[in-house]
């Protein structure tokens with residue numbers, strides 16, 4: 834389950850900001866997860882709960898925003914919305930697609946005290 838290592842990196846980002854911005858507790862974490870990032874929001878919640886126990890993010894609420902995926906066809910340059918990581922170009926049927934959006938996860942916002 835790669836969500837566990839992702840949850841750990843989210844926690845690292847939070848701890849790093851805590852050092853820089855000097856806060857002691859996190860109430861809310863807003864995560865942006867691309868539709869094509871192959872991250873299960875429920876698994877992410879579960880893993881974040883587990884790794885944040887005993888840290889400054891313990892009991893923080895995790896809010897997950899799913900962002901849409903988009904891609905471009907390398908054969909005909911058509912751009913379109915993508916629902917899955919792999920697919921065929923809707924215009925020419927080529928499988929040579931490049932994902933241009935929605936394959937990342939990032940910490941969008943933190944509510945701290």
Ligand SMILES: [Zn+2]
Pocket residue numbers: 906907908909910911922923924925926927
């Ligand atoms: Zn195409």
